[in-house]
Amino acid sequence: MKIRVCVLFGGRSVEHEISVISGLQAYNSLDRQKYEVTAVYISKSGTMYCGERISDIGAYKDIDGLLRDSYPVAMARDGDGVKLLRLEPGLFKKPLIGYIDVVLPVVHGTNVEDGTAAGYLNMLGAAYAGCDILSSSVGMDKYATKLILRESGIPVLDCRVYTVREYDANPMSVTASVESELSYPVIVKPVNLGSSVGISVARDKEELVSALEEAFRYSRRVLVERAISSLTEINCSVLGDYDSCETSLLERPVSTEEILSYSDKYIAGSKGSKGMASTKRVIPADISLETTRAIEELAKKAFTALGCCGVARLDFMIDNSSGSIYLNEINTIPGSLSFYLWEPKGVSYSELLDRLISLALKRRRDDSSITYTFDTNVLSNVSLQGAKGAKLGGK
Template sequence: MKTTIAVFFGCRSVEHEVSIISAVQAMRSINREKYDIIPVYVDKNGAMLTGKNLFDIENFKDIDKLCKESEPVTFIKDGSGVKMHFLSGGLFKKPKDISIDLAFPVVHGTNCEDGTMAGYFEFLGIPYISCDIVSAAVGMDKSVFKDVLLKAGLPVLDYFTFRKREYLLNKEKIKKQIEENVGYPLIIKPVNLGSSVGITKVNNESELIDACDLAVSFADKILAERAITGLREINCSVLGDPDECEASVCEEPFMHDEILSYNDKYLGGSKSSKREGPSKGMASLGRKIPADIPTEKSEEIRDISKKIFKAIGASGVVRIDYLLDTNDNDKVYANEINTIPGSLAFYLWEASGLKYTDMLDRLVEIAFKRQRNRDNLTFTIETNILSGVSFGSKGAKGSKM
C-alpha cells in the first residue's frame, strides 16, 4: 500500500515563487511506485488549494486562473488520522476526504519555514519532513542562530541586532551602535528572510541609513554583520536527525555582485541576463562542485556543519552557508542555515553519490522515525480534576479541591 504525501508549497512569504520551483522539482522526483502525491498550494493569502494542475509549473504563470481551477481544502483530524477536507461543492458533489500519511513542506521564508508550518503539523499530529518548531525558528532568526553558535563555540562574524521601532525612533543612535560593534564594511540584512532579500553591503556612513531603511521595510528585527573583503562563499548540506547525520560535499556558488543576490540564485546571474522558460531554482545557480578548496578545509566545513545541525536540533535536509576570509588564511565563518533549502540542495547530494529520489526516501524515513519517538511520549494525564470541583460564584479560584 502506498504512502500518501501532501506536499505543501507557496505560502505568505517573499520567497513564494522560489517555493513553487522547489516543490515542483521535488514532486517530479518522488518515487510514484511508493508514494501517492497530493499537491497543496498555499496562496499569498494563506488559502490552501489542491488539484492536478498544480503539478505543472507552467500553470503558475497565471496564478489567478490556476487558483480558480483548484479546489480549496483544509485539514482535519478524527479517530482514523489526518484527512484533507474539501471545502467546495454541495452535499452530494463534494469530493470525499483524503487520508494523509505524511506532510512534506517545501516552503521558504516567514510564515512557513520559520516553524509556523511545523507547529501546524504537530497540532494535527501528522508526521512531517523538515525541522521541528524550535530548530526551524532558530534557523530562521539569523541573530538567534548566531547566538546559539557562539555558545556552542562555533565561528561567526561580529554582529549587532536592532529593532525596527528603536531604529525609527533614533536612527543616529543605532548608526553609532552599529559602527561601534561592527564597523565598516558591513552587511545589513533582515534577520528572518532568505534568498538574499533586503540585504545590502555598506562600505561607509553615507550608505548605512539607506541600507537600514530598506531592511526595516521587510522585517522588524535587523542584523548588522561585519563584511569580509576577501570573500569566498562555500555551502554544505546536512541530512539526518539530531541522533545521526551526514554532510555532503561542499560547493562554491559563483557571484556576480559583492554578495550572492536573489538575482544570482534564481534569475540566472547578471542583472542583464534574460531567462527563457521557468527557473530551475538553486539548481540553476552557477557553482563549482566540489568546491575548489583543500581537502582539509572541506573536512573542517563538513565537520562544523554536522555540529551546527546537532546544536540546533535540526532534522531533514538543510544547507549551511559559510564565508571564507581569503585575507586571513581562509578562516571559516558560519553565515546562515536554510532549514528547507532551495531545491532541497539535491544537487549537493547527487554530487555526493545520493540520487534525488533516494534522498527523498531518506527524508520520509527520518520523518516517520521522529513521529514514532513522539508517539512514545506522554502528553496527557488520564484524570479529570474538574469532575470533583464545585464552582461557586468566584469561579475556579473560589472552588475547593
C-alpha cells in the same frame, strides 16, 4: 500499500515563488511506485488549494486563473490519521479527498518555514519531514541562530540587532552604534528572511542608512554584522536527525555581485524552473581537503546543536586574508532541498526524498512513545466562580 504523501508549498512569504519551484521539483521527483502523491498549494493569502492544475508549473503564470480552477482544502485530525478535506464540496463532490501518511513541507520564509508550518502539522499530529517547531523558528532567526552557535563553540561573525522602533525613534543613535561597535564595511540584513532578500553592503553612513531602510521594509528587526572584505562562500548540506547525520559535497557559489543575490540564486543563468539548481556553482568546492573536512565537521556540529532533522543547508564564509571559517546561516528547508549537492555524491533526488520521508516516519514513531496527556479528571470538580485572574487552586 503506497505511502500517501502530501507535498506542501507556497505560503504568505516573499519567498513564495521559490517555494512553488522547489515544491513542484519535489512533487515530480517522488517515486510513484512507492507513493501516492497530492500537491497542496498555499496561496499568498494563506489559503490551501488542490486541483488538477496545481502541479503544473506553467499554470502559475496566471495565479488568478489557477485559483479559479482549483478548490480550497484543509487538513483535519480523524482518529489516528490526518485527512485532507475539500472545503467547498458541492452537490456531487465529496468533502474527503483522502488520508495523509506524511507531509513534505517545501516552504521557504516567514509564516511557513519559521516554525509556522511545523506547528500546524505538529498540532494535527501529522508525520512531516524536516525540522521541528523549535529548530525551524530558531533557524529562521539569524540572531538566535548566532547565539546558539556561538554558545556551541561554532565561529560566527560579530553582529548587532536593531528594531524598527529604535531606528524610527533615533536613527542617528543606531548608525552611531554600528560605527562604534562594528565599523565599516558591514552587511545589513532582515533578521528572519532568506534568499538574500533585503540584504545590502554598507561602506559608509549614507549606504548604511539606505541599507537599514531597505531591510526594515521586510522585518521589524535588522541584523548588522561585520563584513569580510575578501571572502569565499562555501555551502554544505546535512541530512539526518537527532541520532546521526552526514554531509553532502561542498559547493562554492559563483556570484556576479559582492554578495550572493536573489538574482544569482534564482534568475541568472536559469533555464525553465530550476530554482536553486540553476545557480552557478563549483562542485566540489575548490578548497583544500583540510578546509573541506573542517567545514563538514562544523556543519554536522551546527545541525546537531540546533536540533535539526531532515535536510538543511549551512552557508559558510572563509576569510581569505586569515583563513578563518565562519558559519553564516542555516536554511532549514533549503531551495530545491539542496538535491544538487547530493546528486554528485551518488544520492539521486528520488532517493533523497525517500530518506526524508523515512526520517519523518521514524520521528513520528519515536514521538508516539512520549506521554502528551495526563490521566486526570480535574474538570469534573471545576467551578469558574472566583477563578477569574487566578490559577485553579489559588496557586
